[in-house]
Amino acid sequence: MANTKLRFRFREPTVDTNQPLSDGTVKIEGYDLEVLTDPRADCDVWDAGFGELVQAYAKDAPYVSIPAFPNRKFRLSYIFINTSAGIKEPKDLEGKRVGIMGWGNTAGVWARGALQNYYEVDLHKIRWLTTLPGPSDPAGIHIDDLPKGSNLDALLVSGELDAVIQPDVLDSVARRDPRTRRLFTDWKTEEQTYYKQTGVFPISHSVTFRQEYVAQHPDAPVALLKAYRQARDVAFDMVEGGNPHTLVISWASAAMAEQRALMGENYWPYNVADNARVLEALTQFALQQGLTQGKKLNYETFFHPEAAALPGF
Numbered sequence: 001m002a003n004t005k006l007r008f009r010f011r012e013p014t015v016d017t018n019q020p021l022s023d024g025t026v027k028i029e030g031y032d033l034e035v036l037t038d039p040r041a042d043c044d045v046w047d048a049g050f051g052e053l054v055q056a057y058a059k060d061a062p063y064v065s066i067p068a069f070p071n072r073k074f075r076l077s078y079i080f081i082n083t084s085a086g087i088k089e090p091k092d093l094e095g096k097r098v099g100i101m102g103w104g105n106t107a108g109v110w111a112r113g114a115l116q117n118y119y120e121v122d123l124h125k126i127r128w129l130t131t132l133p134g135p136s137d138p139a140g141i142h143i144d145d146l147p148k149g150s151n152l153d154a155l156l157v158s159g160e161l162d163a164v165i166q167p168d169v170l171d172s173v174a175r176r177d178p179r180t181r182r183l184f185t186d187w188k189t190e191e192q193t194y195y196k197q198t199g200v201f202p203i204s205h206s207v208t209f210r211q212e213y214v215a216q217h218p219d220a221p222v223a224l225l226k227a228y229r230q231a232r233d234v235a236f237d238m239v240e241g242g243n244p245h246t247l248v249i250s251w252a253s254a255a256m257a258e259q260r261a262l263m264g265e266n267y268w269p270y271n272v273a274d275n276a277r278v279l280e281a282l283t284q285f286a287l288q289q290g291l292t293q294g295k296k297l298n299y300e301t302f303f304h305p306e307a308a309a310l311p312g313f
Helices: 052-058 104-117 150-157 187-198 213-215 220-241 254-265 275-287
Strands: 004-009 029-035 045-049 063-065 078-081 097-100 127-130 143-147 163-165 180-182 205-210
Touching: 004 220, 029 220, 045 052, 052 063, 052 104, 052 205, 063 213, 078 150, 097 150, 104 163, 104 275, 150 163, 150 180, 180 205, 187 254, 205 213, 205 220, 213 220, 220 254
Parallel strands: 004 029, 004 045, 097 127, 097 163, 127 143
Antiparallel strands: 045 205, 063 205, 078 163, 078 180
C-alpha cells in the first residue's frame, strides 16, 4: 500500500530538531513527507509559533497540535537596550520606549511574561511601539505603530528606541556596537536562575495539524509525534557526540552535560505532562497580555488526545 502524502510547512527546516525529518533521515511511518518552506504554502501540518497558536485557539480555529516542540529558547537574553537610556535593571524599562515586532510574537509574549511576573515590571507603564499592527490596546496596554519599514535595530542604535524585544539577536549586538547591549549582561546566569526558580523552559513552536487532515488520517498525529521524538534524539546524539564535521563548538558535549545537570536528563520532552508548567505559564501570560479575548485557555484542549496519551518523553 502506498504511503499517504503529508505536506509539512517548516518555519525552520534546518533547526537541529527539525532537520532529521526535513532531510529524510527520519521517516514517518505510513507517510511521505513533502517539505514546504514558502510561508504562504497550503499545508497539512506546520510548526506553529505558540504566540500565534494561542490566539487561534482562543477563536476556536480548526487546528489540533501534537506535543512536539522543536524550537525552545529562554527569552531574557533577547531584551536589548540602548546603553545611554539609563536602563540598569528590568524595572527601569517603565517609562521607556520599547520596540517589538508584534504584540503576539512568541518571543515577546515570553519576555513580557517574565518581566511582569518575575521582575514585577508594570507593562502599562512602558510605551510600546510595533512594526506590525496587532490588537488595539490589549489588556489596556497602549501600543503605537511605527512607520512602515522601520528597522528596530537602527532605531535602538540611534536612541529613538530605548529597548527592543526581538526573537533574534540584533545585528548591532552581534557586532558589539557600544551603543547597544543585552539588558542582562550575564544573561546565561540570569536565565539559569530564572529556570531554577520557575521551572519554565519557554516553548516557541508547537507542531500543528489542520483538523480536516486529521479527520481523514486519524493516525497521522501519533505517527508524526513518534517521528519527532526520533528526530530529537538524532539531533541530541549529534551534539553530544561533538561531531567536528557538523559542529564548530569544541565543548558542545560539555555544554549539553551542564544543561542536563541543571534541567534534568530529559529536559526537552515531547509530551504534555512534562510540559505542564510551561504550558500553564504561556496560557497565563497570553491572558494577562490580552491575546486570548479575556479567556484563560485550557492547554490540554490544544492537543490530539491519542498523541497526548502516547507513553514516553
